[in-house]
Amino acid sequence: MTSDKSKIKREVKTFLLEVPTDIWEKWKDKIPRSISINKALIDLLKVESEK
Secondary structure (H helix, E strand, O other): OOOOHHHOOOOOOOOOOOOOHHHHHHHHOOOOOOOOHHHHHHHHHHHHHOO
16 A cells, blocks of 8 residues: 555645845755755744744
């Protein structure tokens, strides 16, 4: 039996994010191309919420 996480429905929060362009570009450029910006933001929020 294979587990497919994409079939699990999770509650999500959607919002518009406004960030100064220079800050956004510096942060975005540090994210490896193999990771989506969305996943990188989620990972950052997880780390911050565990502090």
